[in-house]
Amino acid sequence: MSALGQNSALARAAGVGLKPQHYAAALAGGHGLGFFEVHAENFMSAGGPPHRWLSAVRAEHYLSVHGVCLSVGGRDDLDEAHLARLAELVRRYEPALVSEHLAWSADGGVFFNDLLPPPLTQASLARACRHVDQIQSALGRTILIENPSIYLPGTRGDIPEPEFLNELARRTGCGVLLDINNVFVSAENAGFDASAYLDAIDPANVGEIHLAGHAIDNFEGVSIRVDNHGSAMCDEVVALYERFIARAGPRPTLIEWDHDTPAFDVLLDETRRAKVAMMRALFEESVADVA
Amino acid sequence: MSPDAHFDEEIYSRLGAAILAREPARRLEGEEGDSLRVAAGVAVYRNNVRAAFLGVLEDAFPATRRLVGAEFFRFAAHEYFHARRPSSPLVARYGDAFPDFLESFEPARSLPYLPDVARIEIAWLSSYHAAEAQSLETEEIVARASVDPDRARFRLHPSAQFFSSRFPAHSIWIYNREERQDRLDLPETGEQGVFIRPDAAVLSYRLAPAPFAALKNLAASRPLGDALSAGLAAQPDAAPADILSELLSLPIVIGVQTPES
Known part of the structure; x- marks a missing residue:
């Protein structure tokens, strides 16, 4: 794949999901x-204050x-107007990175908004x-394609998800947006090993990393991790991130905090x-190289 | 059925149906694993979908929500979700049919002005997100239109969004939008007007029936002469010169076309 997100200035960069209440601080x-x-x-509107800020x-x-509504993983044709x-x-913006999801949000004429x-x-x-080709x-x-969060136990077919993403990238030239919180949440909910998942991802494809916090909810005695982007990262996710960076090298890393978004600080x-986890990973890598 | 087709059926059709169903299912047919875990997983998807659409409506209709209270609003949003299956990825427009829904929503009958307040919120949002354009100064409009004022046609700002109600819905909207607590004295008449966003902020103008009718005619590309006649028809006691002054005081005209130009 191309060096999407792997140019030196951007690769070591940290970013945040931009919220209206933080426009002024960002500027x-x-x-x-x-x-x-x-x-x-x-x-996607024609104009207005959000475009002025952006x-x-x-x-x-x-x-x-970061697109969230194209339903790349859907069985319906893509919505061409969208x-x-x-x-x-x-x-209009010529962004450095463009991404979408390996998820479906529409089926049979219904838009699920998830x-x-x-x-x-x-x-x-x-x-x-086919959908990624069409978008590109x-x-x-x-573009980069992000791994989903899983809430159901069991498998969803015979291709392991990391292999699915590797193959999607190989066939289309797209990159992967690796959401490590999604990997952890899914691993806990569906019962697989998050480290093994990350180790199976071809790092050459990864053009961006997402990190976020999640919630632990309880439904009738069943504990389930919910990827709500509503809190600080848990330590396990930071550790998984460090593990991946040690193997892959630095990547643009984004903090998502979409609900109960706190102050910019x-x-x-x-x-x-x-950043600290990234530096630790790179330091360990360089020590390993010397040894 | 091939294994792939089987999975398609299971994941898209069954999960989709379980999300949309009014009542949560006890188990998802065909899904592997502990049935309680499956039910919990489906519950997360069901909640996510409902919460996302509720959030869209809450963001779009703050005044409507304040009028009915958070709890009733959530109930109305839930009924709206089940009454009209969302179909567009343009989620920001999900609420466009919400005022019409409220119109026929029996539990909201005691607030007959509610649908119009919701319509005003949509008009405001549309104005807020409209394309940018430069409004003409009054002198410039006059200079360009004076060649043939009767037949001059005006191009209006893309952010111009009209509202009208047989209730004082605009006053009710502002009061709730600004989260005011003071005493609100409402006129006994209806209200109409226009939102315009000539710069960063949406401005709202309440208009008398004459300038309102004239402006709507200008928006429909009718020439100024016809627009003023329509204004007089709507409000016979209005003076054409006053209608014209009021129109020219608004930052709404971005182009003037006369037959010669």
């Missing part, structure tokens, strides 16, 4: 952040446009490849935790 500078990510769907942020920082809106947004995990079969792999040719560039604290 004020002095925060040391290397990039900001926005959800594509929040900027243009100002884009003038100073790398931007990542793809055209994404293409227009990408043309990121649901697709089956992991040869048929769904072929469909996902509409956008005229490669608290997000900066989270990016510092990630």
Whole structure:
């Protein structure tokens, strides 16, 4: 794949998901952040204050446009009008990174507005490849595809998810947006080994990493991890991140905090935790190289 | 059925149906594993979907929500979700049919102005997100239109969004949008007007029936002469010169076209 997100300036950068209440702080500078990510769907209107803010942020920082509604993992054809809106947004802002999800959010004419995990079969792999090809040719560039959060036990087909993502990247040239919180949440809920999952991901494909906090909910005595992006990262996720960076090298790393979003300084604290883990991983790697 | 087709059926159809169902299912047919774990997983998806759509409506209709209270609003949002299956990935427009839904929503009958307040919130949002454009100064409009004022046509700002109600819905909207607590004296008449966002902020103008009718005619590309006649028809005691002054005081015109231009 191309060096998406692997250029030296961006690769070591930490970023945050940009929220309206933080526009001014993002523009004020002095925060040391290397990039900001926005959800594509929040900027699909023609104009207005959000576009004014985003243009100002884009003038100073790398931007990542993260689509959440294209239903790449769906069995229906892509919504072409929606793809055209994404293409227009990408043309308008020329972001450093563009990503979508290996998830479905539409089926049979219903839009679910959630990121649901697709089956992991040869048929769904072929469909996902077709969809990614279609998106990349509409956008005229490669994109990154993010692994989903899983809440159901059991398997969803005969292809392990890391292998599915590796193969999707190999066939389409897309990259992977590795969400390590999603890996951890899914591993706990579906009962697999998060470290083994990360070890099976081809690091050459990974162009960005997402980190976030999650909740532990309880349904009638069953404990389940919910990827709600509503708190600080748990230590296990930070440790998994360090493990992956030690093997892959630095990648642009984004802190997501979408619900009960705290003050900007608290997000900066989270990016510092990630930066420390990144430096530890790189230090360990260089020590290992010398040895 | 091939294994792949089997999985498709299981994951898309069954999970989709379990999410949409009014009542949570005790188990998801065909899903492997502990049935309690499966039920818990499905519950997370069901909650996520409902919470996401509720959040869209809460963001779009703050005044409507304040009028009915958070609990009733959640109930209305839930009924709306089941009454009209969401179909568009343009989630920001999910609430576009919410005012019409409220119109026929029996539990909200005691607040007859509620659908109009919700319509005003949609108009405000549409104005907020509309394309940018430069409004013309009054002198410039006059200079361009004076060649042939009767037949001059005005191009209006893309953020212009009209509202009208047989209730004082705009006053009710502002009061709740600004989360005011003071005494609200409502007029006994309806209200109409326009939102315009000439710069960063959405401005709201309540208009008398004459300028409102004239402006709506201008928006429909009718020439100024016809627009003023429509204004007089809507409000016979209005003076054409006053209607014109009011129109020219608004930052709403971005282009003037006369037959010669």
